[in-house]
């Protein structure tokens with residue numbers, strides 16, 4: 001089984017990767033999401049179809065939107081990596097670790113769409129003032145809401161239908177991450 005969005009092959013060795021980042025869990029007989037980029041099963045296919053984009057045909061505005069999307073996902077991925085170190089609850093820490101991997105994966109998806117080869121280096125942020133799991137989860141929720149807002153705002157500005165399809169798939173993933181911050185806040 002292949003993910004049409006990130007192109008990864010899903011098999012018995014990797015189906016449960018990043019499971020702490022999902023509300024519903026994959027089982028080997030029932031794959032409900034891509035364990036790498038998190039998209040739902042409607043984007044998984046038995047044939048080898050992958051959503052592809054010819055980056056040379058993208059206009060400047062779309063490339064700019066994708067460049068910013070790369071940075072947004074790296075920014076969130078790096079936040080989760082730091083948050084995983086700071087979280088006091090082991091469960092919350094595992095969720096942040098998994099979320100970090102997924103967001104970094106999203107940045108790679110956007111790099112592929114835009115034909116970008118150089119991973120941008122962002123300024124490191126100090127998250128010391130977020131000194132409780134509640135504060136980290138609240139910031140996580142805000143970051144995810146911003147990602148949803150970004151994709152919603154720009155999905156109709158991009159010049160390529162397939163870029164739009166990817167944005168729509170990722171909106172659903174980031175919305176589930178918002179839900180997840182509520183779930184973990186109850187622990």
Ligand SMILES: [Zn+2]
Nearest residue numbers: 003006034037
């Ligand atoms: Zn995927």
